[in-house]
Ligand SMILES: O=C(O)[C@@H](O)[C@@H](O)[C@H](O)[C@H](O)CO
């Protein structure tokens with residue numbers, strides 16, 4: 001397991017690379033060019049700039065999250081070919097600086113969805129919260145406003161410029177069914193995966209967060225059966241998964257450890273975090289520790305260990321603790337604690353394995 005940490009970029013993240021470097025066992029940053037609109041080709045100078053910054057701190061840039069997929073590709077519009085062309089050029093450029101994995105998602109309109117970014121927990125910390133009833137009764141634009149107002153930074157997947165045309169976007173999706181979305185995903189993969197393979201890059205789709213439909217929009221990367229279907233769309237090792245325990249774990253029916261065991265060789269990137277589910281569709285993000293949430297993180301790490309996972313991992317979101325002012329879900333402290341929990345479990349399994357053999 002190669003440990004990484006998400007970093008939003010020099011002027012876009014309060015956490016300096018010096019601090020990331022001090023977290024035990026973190027070898028690389030998971031990065032992106034967050035200001036480049038989905039569908040545009042990434043400029044080589046900008047890519048090289050991040051590579052140099054990371055190099056200076058002895059961190060690798062092997063994983064990119066995300067190269068976002070333009071809405072026209074998800075909608076299957078004739079204009080998609082141009083955007084796919086740009087995507088391919090970006091893949092080729094990323095390969096030039098040694099990128100190994102690209103994480104992306106195929107969620108219509110919104111990336112992750114929460115109704116509260118700073119929900120207070122019993123211990124005084126705050127965390128991202130999803131309230132099912134509230135979502136049912138809220139106008140999508142109101143949610144966009146809450147999320148952009150609440151944050152000092154632009155939230156990936158919630159770009160105000162794109163979401164300004166929300167009504168338009170919803171209109172375009174009106175007749176797009178889940179089956180259409182599958183077809184459009186397949187079309188995209190058939191063009192992109194061969195290029196990724198030639199360039200030594202593995203693609204890892206991120207599951208939908210939460211793993212069910214929001215605002216009536218279709219969502220398909222949601223459970224084991226659909227992950228299986230996804231992997232068969234293009235049956236190539238480069239067509240793989242970013243297995244996100246927190247996204248999938250928001251549906252208590254998903255058994256993430258079982259997915260690790262089943263899809264082991266197609267998991268290129270592990271997002272590990274815990275959520276507490278309440279049985280009515282509500283959930284809150286908790287510390288990584290198994291006892292603190294509803295997802296058995298210990299069992300998931302054990303499954304990765306059992307299958308001999310050598311891919312990349314990162315602590316996904318964390319709570320906001322110790323008064324830290326940070327991007328929602330992306331503070332230094334709780335994610336740092338998360339890394340140490342994951343290593344604690346991993347190292348003890350490693351040692352036990354040696355003692356048994
Ligand atoms: O919830 C998060 O912050 C991430 O796990 C996702 O936003 C992820 O970066 C994207 O879905 C990947 O494209």
Ligand SMILES: [Fe+2]
Nearest residue numbers: 244247271316
């Ligand atoms: Fe994730």
